[in-house]
Amino acid sequence: MLHHHRMRHGHSSGETTPATSGITLSHSRLYDLGFNLSFGLDMRLWRMVMELAQVVPGENVLDVGCGTGRLALAIAGVVSPSGRVSGIDASPEMIEVASHKASRAAAKPWFQVGLVEEIPFDDGSFDLVVSTLVLHHLPREVKEAGFREVARVLRPGGRFVGVDLQIPASRLYSLLAVLVLGHHMAGADITDSLEPMRLAGLEDVQANDTPNRFFACVRSLKSGA
Numbered sequence: 001m002l003h004h005h006r007m008r009h010g011h012s013s014g015e016t017t018p019a020t021s022g023i024t025l026s027h028s029r030l031y032d033l034g035f036n037l038s039f040g041l042d043m044r045l046w047r048m049v050m051e052l053a054q055v056v057p058g059e060n061v062l063d064v065g066c067g068t069g070r071l072a073l074a075i076a077g078v079v080s081p082s083g084r085v086s087g088i089d090a091s092p093e094m095i096e097v098a099s100h101k102a103s104r105a106a107a108k109p110w111f112q113v114g115l116v117e118e119i120p121f122d123d124g125s126f127d128l129v130v131s132t133l134v135l136h137h138l139p140r141e142v143k144e145a146g147f148r149e150v151a152r153v154l155r156p157g158g159r160f161v162g163v164d165l166q167i168p169a170s171r172l173y174s175l176l177a178v179l180v181l182g183h184h185m186a187g188a189d190i191t192d193s194l195e196p197m198r199l200a201g202l203e204d205v206q207a208n209d210t211p212n213r214f215f216a217c218v219r220s221l222k223s224g225a
Contacts, residue, residue, distance in 0.1 A: 065134030069098025088114030116146035147200035
């Protein structure tokens with residue numbers, strides 16, 4: 001049976017960007033193009049994320065910071081028809097593009113404007129929450145609030161998987177990361193998310209490498225009690 005999530009609050013794609021101290025991206029079409037040019041990955045990255053998250057048919061999944069919806073669309077193709085995928089992003093422009101993509105897809109995720117620190121869904125709505133290339137945009141206080149929200153919307157036994165950039169330890173790669181991705185990448189470290197996850201009450205918190213040396217992942221579980 002298809003489970004429909006109830007939204008507690010939220011923003012339509014026609015509204016202005018909600019206030020947040022995290023970095024909000026726009027220029028969605030340039031974002032898609034720049035991503036492909038920078039990483040040359042396209043579907044390979046999304047398949048890697050789905051494998052790391054162990055996505056299975058029938059699950060209800062939330063993509064936090066969904067951007068133009070490419071990962072959510074890929075997941076929807078796996079979990080449908082009995083599962084459901086929702087995506088939130090702080091950028092109305094990103095949500096508009098993602099919603100347009102979904103309208104043409106066989107398996108249709110639901111997209112809406114929303115913040116990780118104020119996730120617009122009820123408690124226990126999801127089996128899995130994923131986040132890709134988002135964590136490095138979030139200051140510490142947003143991460144703490146965001147992981148409290150992630151823990152809230154996960155069902156008991158649900159899991160979180162976040163994949164983000166891992167800059168190899170060299171001056172050249174560090175310089176390139178700053179030039180291409182911005183100064184906020186200078187000290188980016190995915191392990192900065194481990195303590196906020198623990199503070200949120202998530203369990204089995206860990207950081208791992210991925211098959212691609214430029215990416216790492218963090219994982220955690222919500223207690224099944």
